Amino acid sequence: MHQSASTRTLRTIAGWVVVGLFFFPIYFWTSVAFRDAKDIFNWPPIFFDFSPTFKNFEQVFGISLGFGFGNQTAVTPGGGNFYMAPRLLDTIIVASFSTILAIVVATLAAYSLSRMTFRGRHDFVNWVLSTRMMPPVAVAIPMFFIFKQFNLLDTYTGVIVVHGIMNLPLAVLLLKSFFDDIPAEIDESALLDGASRWTIFRRIVLPMAKGGIAATAVLCFIFSWTEFLFVLTLTQTSIKTVPVVSSTFVTSIGTAWGNMAALGAAAIVPAFIVILLVQRHLVRGLTMGSLKQ
Amino acid sequence: MSVAQVKRIAISDSPWPWLMPLIALLVVFTIYPFFYNVWLSFHEFVPRKRSLAFVGFDNWIQLWNDARFWGALGVTFAYFIIALIIEIVLGMAIALLLDAELPGFGALRAVLSLTLVIPPAIAGMMFLLLQDPQFGVVTYVLNSLGILDKGMPILATSSTALAGVLLAEIWQWTPFMVLIFLAGLRSLPAEPYEAAMIDGASSFQMFRRLTLPMMSRVIAVAVLIRGIDLFRVFDYVFVMTSGGPGTATYTVSLYAWQQTFSFLKWGYGATISLTSLVIILVLANVFLRVAKVRW
Numbered sequence: 001m002h003q004s005a006s007t008r009t010l011r012t013i014a015g016w017v018v019v020g021l022f023f024f025p026i027y028f029w030t031s032v033a034f035r036d037a038k039d040i041f042n043w044p045p046i047f048f049d050f051s052p053t054f055k056n057f058e059q060v061f062g063i064s065l066g067f068g069f070g071n072q073t074a075v076t077p078g079g080g081n082f083y084m085a086p087r088l089l090d091t092i093i094v095a096s097f098s099t100i101l102a103i104v105v106a107t108l109a110a111y112s113l114s115r116m117t118f119r120g121r122h123d124f125v126n127w128v129l130s131t132r133m134m135p136p137v138a139v140a141i142p143m144f145f146i147f148k149q150f151n152l153l154d155t156y157t158g159v160i161v162v163h164g165i166m167n168l169p170l171a172v173l174l175l176k177s178f179f180d181d182i183p184a185e186i187d188e189s190a191l192l193d194g195a196s197r198w199t200i201f202r203r204i205v206l207p208m209a210k211g212g213i214a215a216t217a218v219l220c221f222i223f224s225w226t227e228f229l230f231v232l233t234l235t236q237t238s239i240k241t242v243p244v245v246s247s248t249f250v251t252s253i254g255t256a257w258g259n260m261a262a263l264g265a266a267a268i269v270p271a272f273i274v275i276l277l278v279q280r281h282l283v284r285g286l287t288m289g290s291l292k293q
Numbered sequence: 294m295s296v297a298q299v300k301r302i303a304i305s306d307s308p309w310p311w312l313m314p315l316i317a318l319l320v321v322f323t324i325y326p327f328f329y330n331v332w333l334s335f336h337e338f339v340p341r342k343r344s345l346a347f348v349g350f351d352n353w354i355q356l357w358n359d360a361r362f363w364g365a366l367g368v369t370f371a372y373f374i375i376a377l378i379i380e381i382v383l384g385m386a387i388a389l390l391l392d393a394e395l396p397g398f399g400a401l402r403a404v405l406s407l408t409l410v411i412p413p414a415i416a417g418m419m420f421l422l423l424q425d426p427q428f429g430v431v432t433y434v435l436n437s438l439g440i441l442d443k444g445m446p447i448l449a450t451s452s453t454a455l456a457g458v459l460l461a462e463i464w465q466w467t468p469f470m471v472l473i474f475l476a477g478l479r480s481l482p483a484e485p486y487e488a489a490m491i492d493g494a495s496s497f498q499m500f501r502r503l504t505l506p507m508m509s510r511v512i513a514v515a516v517l518i519r520g521i522d523l524f525r526v527f528d529y530v531f532v533m534t535s536g537g538p539g540t541a542t543y544t545v546s547l548y549a550w551q552q553t554f555s556f557l558k559w560g561y562g563a564t565i566s567l568t569s570l571v572i573i574l575v576l577a578n579v580f581l582r583v584a585k586v587r588w
Contacts, residue, residue, distance in 0.1 A: 019404055141563055144554075232531075264415045
């Protein structure tokens with residue numbers, strides 16, 4: 001549409017201001033990670049003018065910049081253990097393996113849902129979709145008791161399986177939409193040439209859907225990375241992911257905001273990077289394959 | 294084609310071997326918990342005996358008479374409706390604003406996607422700090438604007454606590470709507486707008502008569518997906534208010550979780566979560582029918 005120069009300028013400014021408002025909490029949280037307590041607990045709040053410190057990161061990750069690894073055991077203000085590097089590792093392990101589980105199971109299912117016609121296919125897809133609607137709390141309570149029986153509470157296996165299954169509806173529907181984009185004629189002509197479904201799947205369809213599978217994997221990873229309720233319910237002490245462990249910083253002598261922000265910032269940055277890598281497929285992923293960009 | 298070939302295609306064309314792992318896992322994760330919840334809802338944990346005892350319909354009768362449950366359901370619906378409306382309206386407004394090729398707008402659209410990858414529990418913590426009654430930025434801004442009385446804690450006052458939680462919710466998920474709506478807007482055809490321009494339609498008329506109808510499916514999908522998550526809200530209230538002050542921010546999910554794990558009312562917790570499961574399935578399926586969304 002034709003707009004005058006002044007309208008365009010106004011609109012540009014408005015866009016920047018609005019997005020700036022949404023970005024502000026991220027900026028502020030990250031800046032808190034680099035602050036001394038006196039620059040956090042100040043009235044009026046300090047927006048930009050503080051002297052940056054790496055103390056919080058040193059305490060949370062045991063890393064002194066320039067000095068290698070610091071003394072981790074000394075970091076226990078308020079009685080809690082603030083050394084969080086192992087918790088970050090837990091989060092990475094859980095997110096990685098649950099993503100692999102979800103992707104393996106979902107590619108198989110999505111391929112057959114995309115290519116094979118059978119009675120009840122539409123109902124089956126709807127059933128998969130409806131499992132996405134289960135409130136986590138309705139799953140977590142029974143899971144807690146099953147896990148107790150099978151000694152899966154507080155284990156990697158337990159959390160990985162639950163996170164993997166939790167991501168299945170998204171992964172199946174999203175991958176199906178990516179497979180649907182690949183013309184079925186390719187499969188059909190290969191079938192006529194005598195190739196088996198399995199060969200076609202492995203040799204032709206999987207390589208062609210690489211990008212889509214990668215995007216799906218990234219989203220599964222992020223949803224496991226950010227998940228809260230299952231980890232809260234199904235773990236006790238030996239495994240904790242970052243979202244759940246944040247409450248450790250709320251101690252009897254006050255909240256260690258600087259340390260919490262340091263952990264939060266360290267956990268958010270990798271997620272930012274991967275989400276920027278899959279921008280192209282983001283909307284399709286967020287809508288479980290229903291809308292294509 | 295030879296008989297053997299036809300046979301092989303027929304055999305290899307069965308979807309079930311491909312679907313078996315999925316079905317097995319989803320049964321464990323959905324069907325089993327469902328029936329376990331049903332079974333559990335007729336039992337209750339007896340701490341004295343350290344075991345479950347059959348209690349018949351006691352839990353269901355208790356649920357019916359439990360003012361806190363109905364309160365939690367009310368809070369959940371209020372949260373659901375307020376957040377959904379604000380996120381849609383704000384999301385549409387921002388999407389319309391950003392739907393242009395102006396300096397830096399590509400980067401702005403990317404920046405907006407950043408809020409979506411922050412763990413909601415950590416977003417809750419962010420807004421806990423921002424709304425801190427003594428040091429918080431939001432508190433400071435509202436005080437300066439004269440909207441909030443000095444010294445009034447947003448999250449610890451029953452009239453404002455839900456708004457405080459909603460602020461985190463809306464901040465984190467409005468960009469979700471913006472990105473989806475933007476993708477929808479960019480896929481709209483140009484011809485109807487050109488025709489409308491020639492007819493001298495105003496931009497509001499074009500939005501009302503062209504954009505909205507053409508975007509209806511996009512909006513429906515966004516409402517469905519966001520609505521499901523809104524109804525099961527847990528993370529924000531858990532970290533920001535734990536349901537308080539009093540019961541001002543108690544949601545159904547939080548109430549069920551606390552009954553189970555804080556008060557060891559295993560049977561009653563299952564009864565509540567089962568009820569929320571049924572409500573969400575009914576609402577979502579009615580919506581799928583009415584809005585004619587298909588996957």
